[in-house]
Amino acid sequence: MNGGVGGAYGAGKAGTANDPISILTKPHVILRLLCWVFSIVVFGCIGSEGWMKDKCLYNNDINACNFGTGIGVIAFLGSLCLLITDIMFNNISSIKVRRRAVIADMAFSAGMAFMWFVTFCYLSDSWRKSPYPKHGYGVNNLRGAIAFSFFSIPVWAGCIFFAFTRYKQGADTAFVTSGFEGDTGMPGAAPYTSYPDGPEMNEGYQEPPFSANQKDMAPGGPGFQQQAY
Secondary structure, three states, rough: EOOOOOHHHOOOOOOOOOHHHHHHHHHHEEEEEEHHHHHHHHHHHHHHHOOOOOOOOOOOOOHHHHHHHHHHHHHHHHHHHHHHHHHHHOOOOOOOHHHHHHHHHHHHHHHHHHHHHHHHHHHHHHHHHHOOOOOOOOHHHHHHHHHHHHHHHHHHHHHHHHHHHHHHHHHHHHOOOOOOOOOOOOOOOOOOOOOOOHHHHHHOOOOOOOOOHHHHHHOOOOOOOOOOO
């Protein structure tokens, strides 16, 4: 099933021209862009003012800063790869490859939604225990990282929903037949032909074998000979 893919897994027919505007206005692509932007905000806030003299301002917990930055970078790279896949999705002619791409989207989105929840809880708890920074240094960035960690949870959850919807569309498409011929009830089957009747049937008729010999050998027939005892 390679080639000729039409509308499988929520995408257009393989080989169709990509319209940037129509692609960027799709709901799952918009959410992907938000995931990408939110990840930049999180690791950007922590990286710019989350540290003071090599000390993490989240309760002096180096792991908190590193964890938030790491998840942000992973989300940035992952959402960028998935965004490129969304843009090139119409050019994928194999249904199997499309299916794997959608499954990977669901799996990665689910993992990131969970990791952002962990990040939000971790940073929130560390900030709650932290002393207020001197002169309020980095307060807005620290709070911004927490806020956008929280905003990332429903956004990635939305990506899961749209990926599952696309997967379901692809699964339903696999069972749709292209059409029926005749009244046979089977797609692509030729209709049944009726038996010929009338002269045509008689012309093709042949007498069963040995019928002539049986008549000759019957009592009284020309070929019958009575045995002498």
